[in-house]
Every structure is written in structure tokens, then in C-alpha cells.
Amino acid sequence: MKTILISGGTGYVGTHLISALIKAGYQVHILTRKPQTSGHPQIRYFVWKDFQAPAQAFKGVTTLINLCGTPLAEKRWTDLRKTEILHSRILPLKSLLTPALAAGVRHIISSSAVGYYPEGKHSESSPPGKDFLSNVCVQWENAAKEWRGKGVITDILRFGLVLSPDAPIIRKLLPLARLGINLSVGRGNQKLSWIHVQDLASIFLFLLENPQNKAINACSPQIMKMREFATVLQEGKYTLLPPAPSFVVKGILGQRATLLLDSIEAKPEILKNLNFPFAYADPRQILQK
Numbered sequence: 001m002k003t004i005l006i007s008g009g010t011g012y013v014g015t016h017l018i019s020a021l022i023k024a025g026y027q028v029h030i031l032t033r034k035p036q037t038s039g040h041p042q043i044r045y046f047v048w049k050d051f052q053a054p055a056q057a058f059k060g061v062t063t064l065i066n067l068c069g070t071p072l073a074e075k076r077w078t079d080l081r082k083t084e085i086l087h088s089r090i091l092p093l094k095s096l097l098t099p100a101l102a103a104g105v106r107h108i109i110s111s112s113a114v115g116y117y118p119e120g121k122h123s124e125s126s127p128p129g130k131d132f133l134s135n136v137c138v139q140w141e142n143a144a145k146e147w148r149g150k151g152v153i154t155d156i157l158r159f160g161l162v163l164s165p166d167a168p169i170i171r172k173l174l175p176l177a178r179l180g181i182n183l184s185v186g187r188g189n190q191k192l193s194w195i196h197v198q199d200l201a202s203i204f205l206f207l208l209e210n211p212q213n214k215a216i217n218a219c220s221p222q223i224m225k226m227r228e229f230a231t232v233l234q235e236g237k238y239t240l241l242p243p244a245p246s247f248v249v250k251g252i253l254g255q256r257a258t259l260l261l262d263s264i265e266a267k268p269e270i271l272k273n274l275n276f277p278f279a280y281a282d283p284r285q286i287l288q289k
Contacts, residue, residue: 001042003027003060004208005105007053007092008067010036012168013111013159013197017065018043020201026208029057051095058103061209066110066144068092073169077132077255093143094218097150107153109207110144112137114158114193114219114266121191121265124158124215133258141215145199153211160193160219162200163286169287170233177233184243188227190263193219196280196288206276217266224283226260232286 004015004021009030020144021028022042029044030036031053036045046057070088075081093110100108114122118129128134141156148154163170177183195203195218203218224232227243252256268276280288 001025001027002062002208003029004063004065005029005031005057005061006065006067007096008069008111009029009065011067012166013032013162013200014067016164016197017067017201017204020198020205024205027060029059029061031057033115034275043180045286053096053099055099057109058099059104061100061103061105063107063109064096064100064105065204066093066096066108069140071168072133073256073259076253082132087141089136089140090143093140093146097147100147101150101152105152106180107155107211108144108147109155109157109204110141110147110154112141112144112158112215114217114264116141116158116241116261117264117266119263121267122217123267123269124217131258132255145154148213152214155207155212156215157200157207157218158215158266160195160198160217162197163194164197165287165289167197171232177230177235178237179288180234180237180239180241182230182241182243183233183237184227184230185249186226186243186246186261188225188230188243190261192226192229193217193264193266194222194224194229194283194286196285198289199278199289201279202279203271203276206274210274212270212274214270216270217268218271219266220281221266221268221272221278222281222283223265223267228283229286232283235287 031048115133128138
């Protein structure tokens with residue numbers, strides 16, 4: 001039984017991924033800031049502090065999956081928050097490298113995001129943008145590439161917006177949609193690169209058995225427009241309310257408005273060339289478990 005170590009595994013994506021790993025027969029070690037226990041024989045928790053992991057966490061580990069990163073949308077992007085966003089993504093990778101090498105870890109799958117790109121249509125070979133999010137992603141990926149420089153097979157997954165019925169953003173927006181509020185914002189035709197959480201978990205499983213040593217767009221092959229996303233959330237119900245204008249969104253969210261207003265079409269070219277079987281490619285499947 002192969003053993004996988006996960007950093008940042010107690011959040012939304014990590015919870016789904018751990019379930020998939022257990023079903024696939026993996027032993028899972030999870031780094032957590034607070035003591036936790038599990039009655040499941042395939043799960044072990046290890047407490048880490050200041051990104052320093054105990055040596056026992058690496059015992060028998062073949063691959064590290066890194067999901068660490070402070071949520072982007074929760075708080076206004078002050079200078080302090082921007083530093084926190086960056087450091088929460090870079091410091092775990094730097095701190096885990098030495099003990100992972102000592103333990104013989106030879107593969108890492110590290111997260112990134114489609115915010116790596118500027119607005120427009122992109123494949124994995126496209127250059128990065130120049131705004132705050134792009135800069136974060138570049139430094140995030142550079143920290144992962146340090147592992148590659150040490151001989152570790154390094155896969156980097158550029159996540160689209162991760163969705164499912166229990167996604168944090170869905171839990172917040174769905175009640176509003178059911179009240180008849182139009183959740184489309186800005187022009188409404190901006191492209192959203194997205195991925196169903198079950199497909200994302202399957203991508204991780206695929207890479208565990210088929211490492212690529214590349215940066216990979218973890219996105220559905222079917223891009224969704226903002227107004228389509230709103231329609232899915234409205235579950236077929238009609239609304240007479242207009243979408244929120246861009247200036248209103250920017251006034252409320254500040255720089256975070258880029259998360260909703262930018263149009264990024266990231267195509268999963270590598271996964272398509274590998275014939276990865278997307279099970280939830282249609283935006284209408286977002287609310288399916």
C-alpha cells in the first residue's frame with residue numbers, strides 16, 4: 001500500500017481528495033496544525049507548527065501532495081493580507097523540501113491556479129500575467145520547481161474555480177440565487193475556468209500513477225461564462241434583477257474583484273492529450289455530487 005503525505009489537507013479540496021485516496025487503497029498521512037485523530041486504519045494525522053513537520057509523517061511516503069494556501073476571497077487584500085497569501089503558499093514548500101528529500105520522497109504534486117495567466121485564452125505553455133495573482137502563482141510555482149531541481153518529479157496543478165454542491169462559494173451563493181438574486185456580475189460574458197471537485201480528485205489519482213513532471217491546467221474542457229454560472233445556480237428560475245455592474249463589484253471587493261471580473265480561458269491541453277476522462281465536464285453538472 002503506497003503512502004501519500006498531504007499538506008493543507010483539512011480544507012474543502014483536501015477532504016474530497018482524502019476520500020478518493022482511501023477508496024483507491026492509499027495510506028494517507030495528513031499534516032494539520034491542530035491535533036486530530038481518525039478511526040480509519042488508512043489515515044494518520046501529524047501536527048506541524050511553523051511549517052515544520054515531524055519525521056514520522058514522512059515514513060514510507062512516496063508522494064507529497066501540497067494544498068497549502070490561505071483562501072483568496074475571504075478578506076480584503078491589504079498589504080498584510082497579500083503577504084499572508086504569498087507566504088502561506090511558498091513557505092510550506094520550502095520547509096518541507098529538506099525532510100522530504102531525507103525521507104526519499106521522489107514525487108510532489110503541488111497546487112497553483114489559473115490566476116497564473118492574464119486575461120485571454122491559454123494553454124500550459126502560455127506566459128504568466130503581471131498582476132498580483134499572477135505574481136503569487138509564479139513565485140508559488142518557482143518554490144515547487146526547487147523540488148524539481150533536486151531531482152523530485154514535480155507536477156504543478158493550476159486549478160480552475162473548484163466547484164461542487166458543498167464548495168464554499170456554492171454554499172454562499174446558492175441561497176441568494178434561490179431568493180431570485182442575479183448572481184452574474186460585470187459584463188456576464190467573462191470566461192470562468194472551473195473544475196468539479198470530483199474530477200480534480202481524479203486528476204490527482206491519475207498523476208500519482210502517471211507523473212508528468214509538468215505544469216498542468218486542472219480545468220474542465222468546457223469553459224463557462226459568468227452568466228451561465230449564474231443560470232446554473234438559479235436552477236432554471238428566472239430573475240428580473242440586472243447583474244451587478246463592474247464598478248459596484250470593485251467598490252465592494254476592491255482588488256479581489258479580479259476573481260469575478262477577469263476573463264481567463266485556461267484549456268487543459270495536457271490532460272486532453274493524455275485522454276484523461278472528465279466525468280463532470282458540463283457546467284450543468286456543477287450541482288451534482
